Amino acid sequence: NAGVTQTPKFQVLKTGQSMTLQCAQDMNHEYMSWYRQDPGMGLRLIHYSVGAGITDQGEVPNGYNVSRSTTEDFPLRLLSAAPSQTSVYFCASSPVGVRQPQHFGDGTRLSIL
């Protein structure tokens, strides 16, 4: 099983560029979420989705958009990248809701110059 797949693994952007981080899961999980991990800050929830067609904001949603057109995919869009968005991004999924153990992808390391 592939589990949760994130692409790309690494990316360098210039300030103002846009980009989409891809996340796909093959476990038929309803709940998917995006986190950013910064040194000394732990993981912070950006956006989450409880099912196809439903998304909501987490702790740090500004500067990011999401959509959930299928159960499998949950892309994260940076509309106009800023240096403050330099981080490691993790996508996760769980069968139903955040109360169940999350299955994490391997992460995307993003640098904004």
Place this chain on the structure above:
Amino acid sequence: AQKVTQAQTEISVVEKEDVTLDCVYETRDTTYYLFWYKQPPSGELVFLIRRNSFDEQNEISGRYSWNFQKSTSSFNFTITASQVVDSAVYFCALSEARDDKIIFGKGTRLHILP
């Protein structure tokens, strides 16, 4: 508002010693869930345990044990006879029943020295 505090930023112990990682949480809900995740140097995040607020029984899994005390709002994690492979960043997390969000502590980086 919910909050998770892991006061120990970094801990170093010698192999075979026991070590306890502290986690203190704040929540207004009576129903909530607590988690521990491990992030080894390779970077992936691995689920270790989940506890709900109605289950205060301590849990033991091999060399790992967890102590959940509602009276002190703590959910501490102990590794017995630590091994070098236990070196990682450990995160405590809290989810309240009233929404679908989760909040993580800032993590404790554990170094097990050979």
